[in-house]
Amino acid sequence: MSANESLNWIDSQQSALVETLKELSAINSGTGNLNGLASMEAAFSDLFTPIADSVEVIVSEEAEHADLEGNLQTTRYGNMLKFSKRPEAPIQVLLVGHMDTVFPIDHPFQSPTEIDDNVLKGPGVADMKGGILVMHTALRAFENESTNDQLGWQVLLNADEETGSHGSKDALVAAAGTAHAGMIYEPALADGTLSRARKGSGNFTLVAHGRSAHAGREFEKGENAILALSQAMGQLAALTDLSRGLTVNIARVSGGTAFNVVPDTAVCQFNIRCVRSEDQIEVKQQMDSLLQQWNKDSRASFELHGKFTRPPKEVSPGHQLMMEWLQDCGAQLGVDVAFKDTGGCCDGNNLAAAGLPNIDTLGVLGGHIHTDQEFMLMDSLAQRAKLSLGLLQRLATEGEQLVTLREGA
Ligand SMILES: [Zn+2]
Known part of the structure; x- marks a missing residue:
């Protein structure tokens, strides 16, 4: 496929993506719902396995915390999924998403609804089931192109991000150590703004x-x-x-x-x-x-x-370079790419602390996340997949600069 054919192919996926997103949203995957998370694991395994060289199920660590009576409690988390492609390629990118949501199994907000022809409301539609579909679509398009032997990728999907990634942080840090760039699929704001530094x-x-x-x-x-x-x-x-x-x-x-x-x-x-x-x-x-x-x-x-x-996510030279590349990709697509600092945290904090430059809001456009008004803009599925494809292509051709930065660090 040529670059233009890839963009057209992504556009052709738009309505199928919305349908898949509705199915995923209807599966409850609150961080504590291990059965629901097992269903998410199966669904994402079906999606990613055909485009990966290898698939691994990783058991999350258990974590201890003090409860409101002052007693120590042990918490178990759902499994993680790891997919990899071309681990031998000189440039490696780590793509990260989380399968869990903040909505427990007994929460009233359990299914998606179309509010109008571009707004879908539903648990996890923005944070971040939609984002994982953006990631998957960009990778499929990238694998359809022929110029990809310079770039290998790993996808890590965890199941406990919403409670702080206590069970997955070691796996995240280990994966960060083998990569040169990180791409994380938290939602961007509804106006398209992405996150820059994080507290x-x-x-x-x-x-x-x-x-x-x-x-x-x-x-x-x-x-x-x-x-x-x-x-x-x-x-x-x-x-x-x-x-x-x-x-x-x-x-x-x-x-x-x-x-x-x-x-x-x-x-x-x-x-x-x-x-x-x-x-x-x-x-x-x-x-x-x-x-x-x-x-x-x-x-x-x-x-x-x-x-x-x-840890705080501060802007590193590699992070700065990736933000500039993404802005170039946006300019080519006619999409304004702007960044803003935030007080919120995500796995991008931990990956940055492990030395991995990353952009962490590459998912869909949306808002009111963590409430029963969570929504996403449906046309952002294809738009953001094209943006991610552009960044993957840039990493394949110029990612050597990040390799040099990482080795120099
Ligand atoms: Zn999230």
Whole structure:
């Protein structure tokens, strides 16, 4: 196929893509629904296997986190899928998508609806089942062309991105180590804007242990864990520094039992985000010294669980180059390609931290993600597949520059 024939072929796929997307959206794949995720795994395996040299099912790691009672819980995640093509080629690109959504199996939002002739509403239509179809269509078109022996690819589809990729992060980092460029299929904004730099993020749980006592008979023997925790929370919240884009969000609190009991346990869950890696290190040190101080000064004792799992994604030279290439591809297609910084995180953060330059919003155009109003623009399926095809072609011809950057790093 010539380059023009490839673009026409992508356009010819448009209505089939919408139909497939509706089928995928109707399969519930909330991160905790392992049966639904197994169905997604089967569906994507059917789609990608015919164009890949090899297919691998990877079992996700289990992860531990502290719950709102302060107890450690183990969570299992769905399997990952890995497809690869031409692993021997000199330039390697890693394409990443997630099969899970934020909608659990008992959520009322379970099926797709066409709102008008270009808007499809439905769970995962934008985030990111539509995006994985964009990826697949671009790869099919790329494989139909003849000039592809310079570029090999790996596709990694994980099943726990929406809860922070705790079970898939090691596989992501390992795959990043063998690639020179990353392409991730989170949705772009509805106006087409893609993400540039991203904040880093960490989730933490602070547990305060006091001493319970009868509030009437021996109040003075008690040590109120809720009061101790509330003072600590105030100090945590005060670490927020908006001038540096550093935020501490106290997200959930629990504690206490009955009116007549001095509470012996209180738990708070909070999220920290920051723009720069140095700030992440600094705020972690501040938290550690606060923890020491609380345990020294207070009669209550404190435990801190959690860590930063999404490092900030800052713009590297390779990332800059990829953004320029994508803008060139857009210009050839008559599509305006603009980038904007965001406070949201995705697997692009972790791939960038592993040294892999990547563009992470190559999926469909859409909005209201993570709500029951999630929608995507249907014509963006073909449009974004053409854009990705352009980037794959550019990587095949000029990706050597990224190889040099990676080796020089
Ligand atoms: Zn997503």
